[in-house]
Amino acid sequence: MGLLLYGFKRDEEVRGLGGEWEKFKRVSLLSLFYIEIRFPFVQRVVEADEWGCLCYRTSMDMTKDKKKKGSKFASKQEHDVMFEREFMPHINSLYNFAYRLCYDGDAANDLVQETYMKAYRFFESYQQGTNAKAWLFRILKNSFINDFRKKSKEPPKVDYAEVETYYNSDDVNKDITADLRVESTQDSLGDEITGALGSLDTDFRTIIILSDLEGFKYEEMAKILDIPIGTVRSRLHRARNILKEKLMGYALKLGFA
Amino acid sequence: MERTLTVVKGGDTSDEHGRVCGAARALMQTVLDNEALAGQADFFWGHVMDCEHCAKTYAKEKAFLEVFRTRMPKKSCPKNIVEGIRSKIRIAKLKE
Numbered sequence: 001m002g003l004l005l006y007g008f009k010r011d012e013e014v015r016g017l018g019g020e021w022e023k024f025k026r027v028s029l030l031s032l033f034y035i036e037i038r039f040p041f042v043q044r045v046v047e048a049d050e051w052g053c054l055c056y057r058t059s060m061d062m063t064k065d066k067k068k069k070g071s072k073f074a075s076k077q078e079h080d081v082m083f084e085r086e087f088m089p090h091i092n093s094l095y096n097f098a099y100r101l102c103y104d105g106d107a108a109n110d111l112v113q114e115t116y117m118k119a120y121r122f123f124e125s126y127q128q129g130t131n132a133k134a135w136l137f138r139i140l141k142n143s144f145i146n147d148f149r150k151k152s153k154e155p156p157k158v159d160y161a162e163v164e165t166y167y168n169s170d171d172v173n174k175d176i177t178a179d180l181r182v183e184s185t186q187d188s189l190g191d192e193i194t195g196a197l198g199s200l201d202t203d204f205r206t207i208i209i210l211s212d213l214e215g216f217k218y219e220e221m222a223k224i225l226d227i228p229i230g231t232v233r234s235r236l237h238r239a240r241n242i243l244k245e246k247l248m249g250y251a252l253k254l255g256f257a
Numbered sequence: 258m259e260r261t262l263t264v265v266k267g268g269d270t271s272d273e274h275g276r277v278c279g280a281a282r283a284l285m286q287t288v289l290d291n292e293a294l295a296g297q298a299d300f301f302w303g304h305v306m307d308c309e310h311c312a313k314t315y316a317k318e319k320a321f322l323e324v325f326r327t328r329m330p331k332k333s334c335p336k337n338i339v340e341g342i343r344s345k346i347r348i349a350k351l352k353e
């Protein structure tokens with residue numbers, strides 16, 4: 001089936017639909033031809049979807065095409081056991097990342113499940129023993145950008161007035177005030193950090209989570225986010241400075257700075 | 258990279274010192290993240306040993322990062338997610 005190449009620009013994203021969406025990122029004109037030669041049954045259905053991606057439809061499942069090659073696993077059982085061993089230990093980190101991106105438990109749940117299903121489908125292409133966590137984070141980040149960003153909610157904001165009203169209230173038992181103050185301040189510090197993080201733009205929030213919560217190295221973050229290491233460094237620097245400003249105000253209010 | 262800071266000199270406001278301070282500050286984040294190359298780390302620590310201002314700035318930055326890294330609450334993954342994934346995988350295998 002011949003296809004027209006109208007409306008195509010370099011570096012646009014291209015999607016194919018083969019039972020499920022399949023994405024070809026940053027295609028050059030050459031790779032567009034490659035897609036159309038390799039999958040001659042595809043048909044462009046819309047010029048650009050809501051993400052600015054060109055879309056193709058096919059009645060064939062393009063993912064099955066890849067499965068014709070020999071598997072690196074001796075059996076399906078080995079495939080599944082290796083999948084569990086490599087990927088399942090990272091599920092808590094994945095969920096935490098998903099939640100901090102979506103600020104919605106159900107969306108985070110869906111995003112994590114979708115990430116694992118994609119990882120399962122493409123497990124053959126994963127190099128075992130490399131960096132499973134970074135691979136999963138990359139899939140999750142892409143899924144969030146492509147499918148979940150619109151559905152995500154605004155992050156919760158901390159009500160400073162409520163915290164201060166509590167501490168100024170006469171109802172607070174004087175004998176336990178000191179203990180409560182330490183305990184509640186620790187809790188509210190966590191809330192405050194959560195609020196400050198949530199108020200950052202997604203790019204800044206993402207880099208802070210990857211670096212400071214998950215401990216990824218610059219090089220790993222560059223791969224997860226598809227950006228140069230220099231951009232990782234500068235983005236992290238800016239994100240931390242914004243966070244510092246936000247949290248400094250809080251520290252001053254409670255007399256800690 | 259843990260070091261004990263001993264500030265032996267501070268308050269040098271010469272242009273040369275300012276230039277070296279600037280270079281050290283530019284490396285501070287990389288050092289904090291343990292991403293500095295050996296030569297960069299040697300230069301940074303060599304300067305911080307002698308510069309009170311940079312030593313204080315480093316200590317503040319480190320304290321901020323430690324508070325942030327240790328106090329940020331983590332969301333724990335609901336137990337049903339793992340079962341949800343396994344069941345989706347079972348369904349996917351049946352469809353193959």
Ligand SMILES: [Zn+2]
Pocket residue numbers: 277278279281304308309310311312
């Ligand atoms: Zn200095």
